Amino acid sequence: MLHKLLSGLSPTEEDEVLALGAHLTLPSGGSLFRLGDAADRLFLIERGRIRLSFPMLVRGQQEDVLFEEQGSGETVGWSAMVPPYRFTLSATAPLETELIALPREALTAFCEREPEIGRRISLNLAILVGQRLQLVQAMWMREIQRAVELRSQHATAAR
Amino acid sequence: MDMLLMGLCFTFIGLAFTAMAFAAATRPEAQRPEEQPEQVVLKPAPARFFSEHLTAPAPGPAPIQIPIEALLLQIENHVRLEQAAAESFVACPTHAQLHSKTTSQFVN
Numbered sequence: 001m002l003h004k005l006l007s008g009l010s011p012t013e014e015d016e017v018l019a020l021g022a023h024l025t026l027p028s029g030g031s032l033f034r035l036g037d038a039a040d041r042l043f044l045i046e047r048g049r050i051r052l053s054f055p056m057l058v059r060g061q062q063e064d065v066l067f068e069e070q071g072s073g074e075t076v077g078w079s080a081m082v083p084p085y086r087f088t089l090s091a092t093a094p095l096e097t098e099l100i101a102l103p104r105e106a107l108t109a110f111c112e113r114e115p116e117i118g119r120r121i122s123l124n125l126a127i128l129v130g131q132r133l134q135l136v137q138a139m140w141m142r143e144i145q146r147a148v149e150l151r152s153q154h155a156t157a158a159r
Numbered sequence: 160m161d162m163l164l165m166g167l168c169f170t171f172i173g174l175a176f177t178a179m180a181f182a183a184a185t186r187p188e189a190q191r192p193e194e195q196p197e198q199v200v201l202k203p204a205p206a207r208f209f210s211e212h213l214t215a216p217a218p219g220p221a222p223i224q225i226p227i228e229a230l231l232l233q234i235e236n237h238v239r240l241e242q243a244a245a246e247s248f249v250a251c252p253t254h255a256q257l258h259s260k261t262t263s264q265f266v267n
Contacts, residue, residue, distance in 0.1 A: 058230060066235045068238075142241060
């Protein structure tokens with residue numbers, strides 16, 4: 001299994017990092033974490049899918065709305081590496097899913113001992129966070145653009 | 160004589176009532192100086208240019224409320240489409256990619 005977070009590491013280095021974690025199997029519909037929970041582990045998806053969602057008020061009742069889905073090789077829960085270490089989305093498994101849970105403390109301690117591996121992992125994490133930022137930025141710009149167009153249409157209709 | 164006396168009595172009673180009514184009418188101004196006459200403050204009228212037209216619901220048929228499950232599916236589909244559009248933009252950032260129209264039912 002090729003994990004994006006461990007991209008660029010040798011198979012031995014990869015094994016060393018994976019040995020820090022614990023295998024976890026979520027049943028279909030199982031919850032991995034909830035928005036606001038303390039984030040002390042990040043998760044590498046071995047098999048299956050993780051659905052990331054956020055709460056939205058729909059007709060007065062709270063509903064979990066999909067934000068994105070991640071599959072094998074992807075990393076979820078990187079809030080564990082970013083202060084204030086709280087999850088900002090909720091994660092569930094739409095089908096049985098296997099993951100490796102990497103505790104933050106063990107990972108950071110390992111990266112301090114092995115700075116070259118730490119640099120590689122930090123770079124991969126930066127890519128992960130940067131890609132998410134670019135994606136969200138584009139989605140946000142599109143929504144704003146739509147809001148501007150809607151407003152212009154209303155103004156034209158009111159004339 | 161009796162009639163004359165009665166007339167005089169009624170005249171005095173009438174005068175007394177008139178005097179009392181006059182005194183009652185003039186007393187508030189003369190005897191209650193602490194009460195200020197009510198001042199009419201002219202407030203500027205709120206701006207209402209076309210506001211009724213803007214706030215009034217648009218005429219026409221009421222919007223059809225779809226079941227919440229269908230609405231949630233629409234939202235989910237919208238998010239997927241928007242994510243795909245955003246990924247295309249990130250892969251090749253152009254104005255056209257950023258402002259490409261969506262087929263999402265949620266916003267159309």
